[in-house]
Amino acid sequence: MGGEERVWNIELREAEPVEEELRAFVNEARAGEGLEERSAEVWRWRAEAPGGAIVGSARDDAGELRAAVCVVRHPAILEGEVARFGEVVEVANAFAKGRGLVRAAPLAALLEAFGRVYCGAAPEGMPFLYGVPTRRAHRFLRGRAKAEVLRAENVLWAQPSGLEWLETGVEVTESEGAPEELDAFFMEWRRSKPAVLVRGRDEYAWRFRDHPTRSYRCALARRMGEVVGCAVLRMGEVDGEAGGILADWMTMPGDRECGMELLRWAREAVGGTDRLFVNVSDRSGEFALFQSLGFRVRGTDEYLAFRGFRRPTVMSWLFANWTYTLFDSERG
Amino acid sequence: MASYEIRPYRPGDEHAILETFNAVFGEGKEDFEPRTLEEWRWGFERNPAGNRIFVAMQGDVCAAQCAALPFRVTFRGKPATITQGVDAMVHPEHRRGLRRPGLYVATARPFFATFRGPGRDVLHYGWPVEPAWRIGKTFLNYEIVRTQTVLFAKPPEADQRMPDRVEEIARFDDDVTALYGRCAKDWGLSVVRDPAYLNWRFFDHPRFCYRVLGLRHPSGELRAYAIFRCADFPHPNCGLVIDWLVEPNDIEAGELLHEALRVQARRDGAESMLAVFPDWSPWFDRFQIWSWDVFGSDYLLIGIIQDPHYDTWWLRKHWWYQLAELDTV
Incomplete structure (x- = not known):
């Protein structure tokens, strides 16, 4: 039998x-x-x-x-x-x-x-x-x-010392734990995202502050006092290389200045010598943004896999529309 | 219910195959240029690695076809063959000819039963769009090897001279086989770049014209080459790097050929340039250093791996491929 x-x-x-x-x-x-x-x-x-x-x-x-x-x-x-x-x-x-x-x-x-x-x-x-x-x-x-493959995963990497900097009107401050303004900024940020995990204070507190083995640093970017971006960083290894890993990243579409300032903060946080790594969907605006800021792409051994229970389940829809970072998984 | 004769290709079938091909792929396309018999003969009769075709015939009509272009490869240091699935089709008047899974799958199953297995094709691959991927996944064991990234760049904004040492190659000679051997020594799987394949693929192509740009050692032996063509794929007026064969540590040759490609793209009026490299290749990184950007595409590189000792994880890290392995460019 x-x-x-x-x-x-x-x-x-x-x-x-x-x-x-x-x-x-x-x-x-x-x-x-x-x-x-x-x-x-x-x-x-x-x-x-x-x-x-x-x-x-x-x-x-x-x-x-x-x-x-x-x-x-x-x-x-x-x-x-x-x-x-x-x-x-x-x-x-x-x-x-x-x-x-x-x-x-x-x-x-x-x-x-x-x-x-x-x-x-x-x-x-x-x-x-x-x-x-x-x-x-x-x-x-x-x-x-x-289960199906959603994406053969890539990683973006850069040597912070190789990045170029300009003065911008964006100010970045490091935040303890889960920042209070996060919920409101997320609601604004997610408007252009058809599929996205919620990044509110509760989620940040659990994912980052309460993580049992990893330490994270969180930074908010402000322009004229208004939050325009957020990044989370931890130290770690990617494929055996030590560096800073951007565990989450939220900037508004096209806001290159905000991206530059958050990267400036990350560079200082990692000491200016190690590498920075980030993982985002290769169909996202962030993927292009990071490359425009000096990051290069390389392949990994990882597949992001999924199974859909929504009818009709269209892999290409999720592939093109899910905005994710390492926040979305325990890899973060 | 309609009955069909599902069987391997026989000489003479090409007329019915061609008629169905032009009916299927020209459907609703005003700018479609019908495939000619000469083009069919180039692909399926003169391919140095032969052909793989199964048809579902009803009388004189080719109701469906499962076909592939075979290529000779080096697979872990030994000769073998792989196939690219092409021209999957069901005649518009026969799309309800068999119930689910349908006439195409009924034609494909004996195709794969015939060509897979020990000593036969080690891999069947393709770049299907999603509907074809779904059928293949459900009924034919298609697996995604990778979601395909592509490299894009802008051509130069002003005319430039072609680098002095770069020459246009009129036809490949035996020295290309040695170049391939030097490049392929660390590749687990790759199509053999020898004169039989390359001259057939590029110089004898009945529809497309390619520019083959090469560099030679002082001895006259071929040192490196790049193949270029302007096409309306994936968007209008795109300069495609079709094939790139440069030893991974020969950065100087790479720089000269890269510059030559940019000059050629400018001369041909390309509005953008596109290249595809496996992401483990040093050239994937080098092109980014040369200011090419990486984008995710809608294309899925799929494979049916015939040898159970290997899987998509292995292929993703060991298979060297280029746009040359895509028949439509």
Whole structure:
């Protein structure tokens, strides 16, 4: 009998701050791919996301855990309407058990159930699930869970000392935590964005201030006292190269001066010697802006993958219209 | 329900294939220039790597076709073949000829059953638009290798002299094979650039004229080349860098050929210039240093990988390709 016909005991629920059994299971699977462990603090942080997180498990008849998933729900604006996008942060399967298609059956069943329960048209359902899978997960998700590649990801990089500067009327100040003016600026900024995750004070506080392992610095750009831009920076590595990573970036379309001033701040924040990195959609205005400010593009090993539950699901629409940065995923 | 004879191409089918091609691809296009028999023969009879064609015939009418242009490649140091899917079509009067998944898929399935597998084509690729991608993904195991980025630049605003050492090449000789060997030593997969392929692809093309700009070593041996053409793709009057074969550490040759391309673009009245490089190539970075900007395009580079030991992740990092591998330019 094929494993496809087997019934798995599937549980789907809101994530708790402590998920030790799932964490241990996922870490075992990650170790099999040579990936580092996820800490208990990271799992707790996910459960505290403004939109919450969902965990799922599939067990066999003996109660043994065979597959697990964790999805963080992010508030989003989709064509002007409130929605939630799901970031798939963990998929794990006990590939050592069973053979052939049987091996992957519990994870396939779990993801199918997840889609039925939580996904669909907004606002009730999540219209999109997305993530940056490992090579093994990508192969599985494409073949068994209807996931598609949205983009072969690029990274923009620059040596800050190589950037040219002009005087502008924009003033940049560093902000502690989540700045008060953020909500109002986001509402203005997102008007030209057909698909975007919400970047309000709550989201910033959770994503950046409360992150269990990373330290971020946030800066606001003002012109005549009015907020016109925002950038978030952390130190880290991209493909083994150390530098400053722009974890989020909001400037109004065409506002090059604001971009220059935020980059001036980032240059000073990284000490003027290391590299700066940023990841944005290659169809966005920001992608062109960064190149005009001296950044160059290079490929990465990453695919941004998604599964749509909106009908009709058009990959090219999301490809062209989703404005994202590293803020949108745990890569940030 | 209509019945069709689905089978490999037989000599003589080309007349029906051509008729359907011009009906399908000319549909609703006032500026469409019908494909000629000479063009068909160039692509499918004189290709040094042969052809791959399956048709669905109903009487004398080609109701559907699944076809590909094969290319000889070096795949991890050994000879092999890959194919570019081209001219996927169903005759307008036969689009309801079979229920879902439809006549095209019914024609494509035996095509792939015939040409895939050990010892056959290692990769089938294409740059489909989204509707064709959806059909291919659902029924034929298409996978996205990458969403395609392109490099754009503006030609010079004033006339300039062609760099002294750059010459126009009239036809490729055997020394191009040695140049290809030097360039390809670190590439996992690439179409073999030898006289048989290059002369067929560029100098014998029945519709397009290409400028082949080259540099030679003092010994006379070919050192590097770049191939250029002005086209209305992807927008009017675009100067396309069709092929670029320069050793990765030969920056001087690259600079001279790059300057020659800019001069040629200006002379040909191009309003912009476009090039495509794999993003792991040093030339992808070098062109940016030369003030080219990168843009995301609507094109998806897709592949059906026939060897289970390799996947899109491997292809993305090891496959050297150029616009030369796209038949429509």
